[in-house]
Amino acid sequence: MYVATSKQMKAYDEALLKAGYSIEELVDKASNAILPHCKDYNNIVIVCGPGNNGADGLSLGIKLHLRARNVKLYCFGNPDKLSRANNYYIDQAQEMEVPITFMDEEDIPLFIRDARKADVVVDAMFGFGLNSGVRGIAKRLVNEINGLYDINIIAIDIPTGLDPNTGIPYGEVVCANKTVTLTAIKQAFLNEECHMYTGEIAIELLDVKDLRHELGLAKLVSPSWVKHHLKSRSYYGHKGVYGKVLHITGCDYYRGASLLASRAAVYSGSGIVCVCSSEKVIDALSTAIPECTSLLRGNSLDLNVYENRDAILIGSGLGLNEQSERYVIDTIKNTKCPLVIDGDGLTIVSNHLDLLKICSMPVILTPHYGEFKRLCSCNDELEMVEKVHRFALEYGVIVVLKGPNTIITDGKEIYRNITANKAMATAGMGDVLAGMISSFVGQGYLPKDAAILGTYLHGSCGDVIGDNSYTVIPSKLINLIPKVMHEIVKEKKG
Numbered sequence: 001m002y003v004a005t006s007k008q009m010k011a012y013d014e015a016l017l018k019a020g021y022s023i024e025e026l027v028d029k030a031s032n033a034i035l036p037h038c039k040d041y042n043n044i045v046i047v048c049g050p051g052n053n054g055a056d057g058l059s060l061g062i063k064l065h066l067r068a069r070n071v072k073l074y075c076f077g078n079p080d081k082l083s084r085a086n087n088y089y090i091d092q093a094q095e096m097e098v099p100i101t102f103m104d105e106e107d108i109p110l111f112i113r114d115a116r117k118a119d120v121v122v123d124a125m126f127g128f129g130l131n132s133g134v135r136g137i138a139k140r141l142v143n144e145i146n147g148l149y150d151i152n153i154i155a156i157d158i159p160t161g162l163d164p165n166t167g168i169p170y171g172e173v174v175c176a177n178k179t180v181t182l183t184a185i186k187q188a189f190l191n192e193e194c195h196m197y198t199g200e201i202a203i204e205l206l207d208v209k210d211l212r213h214e215l216g217l218a219k220l221v222s223p224s225w226v227k228h229h230l231k232s233r234s235y236y237g238h239k240g241v242y243g244k245v246l247h248i249t250g251c252d253y254y255r256g257a258s259l260l261a262s263r264a265a266v267y268s269g270s271g272i273v274c275v276c277s278s279e280k281v282i283d284a285l286s287t288a289i290p291e292c293t294s295l296l297r298g299n300s301l302d303l304n305v306y307e308n309r310d311a312i313l314i315g316s317g318l319g320l321n322e323q324s325e326r327y328v329i330d331t332i333k334n335t336k337c338p339l340v341i342d343g344d345g346l347t348i349v350s351n352h353l354d355l356l357k358i359c360s361m362p363v364i365l366t367p368h369y370g371e372f373k374r375l376c377s378c379n380d381e382l383e384m385v386e387k388v389h390r391f392a393l394e395y396g397v398i399v400v401l402k403g404p405n406t407i408i409t410d411g412k413e414i415y416r417n418i419t420a421n422k423a424m425a426t427a428g429m430g431d432v433l434a435g436m437i438s439s440f441v442g443q444g445y446l447p448k449d450a451a452i453l454g455t456y457l458h459g460s461c462g463d464v465i466g467d468n469s470y471t472v473i474p475s476k477l478i479n480l481i482p483k484v485m486h487e488i489v490k491e492k493k494g
């Protein structure tokens with residue numbers, strides 16, 4: 001299942017036009033895809049806006065009329081500003097004698113009368129092209145539709161009035177029973193709070209060339225993907241086969257980050273977790289996580305530290321100073337195993353981006369939006385979502401862009417995570433994720449798979465707590481990792 005922002009959908013339409021389809025043809029294919037959702041109704045009112053969402057409604061209305069349904073089309077919008085496809089299908093509807101009313105405010109009672117007698121009202125007012133709150137007649141129509149009693153409402157593509165990217169209402173929003181969305185899930189729908197407006201969401205593909213992968217749309221990580229990839233522990237397994245992980249994390253001022261990351265790695269199943277840190281962190285480690293081994297960090301890192309490791313995590317709570325900068329640069333240059341860079345490590349890397357290109361080992365970066373801003377010199381969050389895969393491709397890294405529905409990409413494939421929740425916005429949560437990913441890399445998962453697994457499982461543990469808790473405390477989340485992993489592996493066997 002793919003997900004797209006409004007800008008990506010616009011680019012998708014443009015790419016299809018470039019590929020030789022006409023806009024009239026695309027609208028025709030869109031209405032073909034929506035038709036099965038409406039053909040069991042007899043009395044159908046379709047409210048059509050001025051753009052291509054409206055054109056979808058018009059084309060749908062014609063097809064239902066030709067199938068002997070009682071269709072009433074209600075259109076609004078400045079006649080000089082209708083889209084080309086909208087004009088085309090208005091002409092077609094008139095030619096086929098489909099009842100059509102071009103509304104102004106005075107016609108609203110007429111619309112209400114027909115809508116009250118309808119079996120279904122179809123919202124084809126605005127789709128992904130809407131960029132602010134509806135006004136004037138559209139606003140009134142939204143309110144009238146929402147005031148209808150016991151009548152099915154189907155929204156085409158997205159309920160009118162919803163921001164297609166955030167899922168937050170611009171203002172008035174149509175409350176639909178069902179949303180038939182085209183080509184890909186709109187990013188808005190990832191925000192569960194908007195499901196009170198969308199109702200059930202059905203995705204329909206247009207019978208056209210499939211460009212979803214080519215145009216950088218993201219795939220949702222499915223539970224079945226996780227079940228398929230998460231490995232069972234072997235009967236003959238021992239700590240030596242579950243990975244030797246090195247964490248170059250923490251400093252005297254930030255001890256918690258290091259402790260959380262290393263405990264998360266231990267609980268995620270790592271064989272050996274060695275924490276290379278400052279004296280105070282190591283002191284705390286021996287009582288907080290006795291399962292870890294430790295290495296005192298000197299002014300520089302001896303080349304031996306890189307020997308015999310399966311994964312390295314660097315950066316969480318490392319601090320920002322010249323010494324940390326040296327650790328990060330040296331590690332990128334000398335690592336002999338995959339590297340996860342988190343927290344302060346990312347801030348340091350943002351000043352040495354070219355090092356990423358020369359690193360011979362796979363690198364996973366785990367920035368939140370603020371950290372990614374520094375890495376890619378971009379300020380707009382939506383733009384980051386759309387461009388993160390290009391950054392990953394340019395620097396040959398895997399990026400885990402943390403935020404609502406975290407993005408994981410190696411530049412070629414783009415995934416969005418479906419687990420996690422707002423109660424998880426607490427300090428230390430990112431350190432836990434970095435620790436988990438480093439553990440999975442160390443256990444031998446492909447770096448991209450380790451990033452996906454870590455993100456999904458981290459969110460799943462957070463969801464178990466977040467279902468009935470205002471906040472999710474990172475250390476509580478860590479306690480759940482073994483159980484959540486066990487449940488998935490058990491299901492896999494069952």
Ligand SMILES: NC(=O)C1=CN([C@@H]2O[C@H](COP(=O)(O)OP(=O)(O)OC[C@H]3O[C@@H](n4cnc5c(N)ncnc54)[C@H](O)[C@@H]3O)[C@@H](O)[C@H]2O)[C@@H](O)CC1
Pocket residue numbers: 009012013026027030049050051052053054055056083125126127128129130131132133134135156157158182183206
């Ligand atoms: N690949 C696909 O998925 C396809 C999608 N199609 C449909 O095309 C729709 C997008 O069509 P459009 O790009 O024409 O956009 P819409 O039909 O969503 O909106 C029409 C126009 O309204 C204007 N507008 C924006 N905000 C407004 C506001 N607050 N008040 C008044 N006017 C406002 C914009 O200029 C916008 O282009 C999709 O939602 C979908 O229904 C199909 O028709 C073609 C193929």
Ligand SMILES: [K+]
Pocket residue numbers: 053123124125126127155156157158159160
């Ligand atoms: K709509």
